[in-house]
Amino acid sequence: QFLLVQSGGEVKKPGASVKVSCKASDYTFTSYAFSWLRQAPGQGLEWMGWINTYSGETNYAQKFQGRVFLTTDRFTRTAYMELRSLTSDDTAVYYCARDKNTGSAFFDYWGQGTQVTVSS
Amino acid sequence: AIQLTQSPSSLSASVGDRVTITCRAGQVIYNSALAWYQQRPGKPPKLLIYDASTLEFGVPSRFSGSGSGTHFTLTISSLQPEDFAVYYCQHFSSYPLTFGPGTTVDVK
Numbered sequence: 279q280f281l282l283v284q285s286g287g288e289v290k291k292p293g294a295s296v297k298v299s300c301k302a303s304d305y306t307f308t309s310y311a312f313s314w315l316r317q318a319p320g321q322g323l324e325w326m327g328w329i330n331t332y333s334g335e336t337n338y339a340q341k342f343q344g345r346v347f348l349t350t351d352r353f354t355r356t357a358y359m360e361l362r363s364l365t366s367d368d369t370a371v372y373y374c375a376r377d378k379n380t381g382s383a384f385f386d387y388w389g390q391g392t393q394v395t396v397s398s
Numbered sequence: 399a400i401q402l403t404q405s406p407s408s409l410s411a412s413v414g415d416r417v418t419i420t421c422r423a424g425q426v427i428y429n430s431a432l433a434w435y436q437q438r439p440g441k442p443p444k445l446l447i448y449d450a451s452t453l454e455f456g457v458p459s460r461f462s463g464s465g466s467g468t469h470f471t472l473t474i475s476s477l478q479p480e481d482f483a484v485y486y487c488q489h490f491s492s493y494p495l496t497f498g499p500g501t502t503v504d505v506k
Binding site for chain 2: 313322323324325328337339340373375378382383384385386388389390391
């Protein structure tokens with residue numbers, strides 16, 4: 279079964295950056311696009327951006343433009359999300375998720391989530 | 399961005415009940431590009447339905463989806479103990495992708 283395993287929780291100070299990883303269990307990784315989403319405490323789901331692992335093409339939510347950067351490493355089957363200039367409002371669980379089909383941005387596999395806490 | 403609203407925001411139900419959740423979009427969602435997810439506490443969301451009415455592989459047949467345009471529904475025909483959770487709709491007809499605010503189904 280396809281699995282996505284994310285890196286562990288992080289505690290950061292305001293103004294810092296965080297980089298979360300998401301490692302896929304097999305080489306079908308390069309056949310899919312991945313999104314990153316987040317969920318603040320007690321809140322709903324927020325889409326942050328999308329990356330095509332084959333082409334490297336990205337699409338970011340306007341809210342995060344210039345602050346979030348998505349990359350992938352095909353050799354290690356890993357996707358990365360870097361978020362810069364953190365504030366307390368960025369405290370959330372961050373998820374990577376795989377598009378079920380090429381061109382269809384809904385998600386059949388999710389990582390387990392990474393808690394990012396921003397606190398001074 | 400396409401705004402999604404869900405109703406009700408929460409509901410209380412019993413095992414065996416029929417439950418219906420509505421998702422409304424602020425503009426037409428073309429090609430029925432809507433998905434439904436279930437989220438249990440401390441877990442990532444789980445895909446239930448996509449393309450408004452297609453059941454994801456392995457999801458029990460008591461779950462069904464319908465609708466088009468701006469009005470979509472998720473129905474659980476006979477609620478089971480493991481169905482008490484939060485349910486979200488999500489459109490994928492254009493970027494940015496957005497989610498509804500969620501509907502909590504809890505025990506009556």
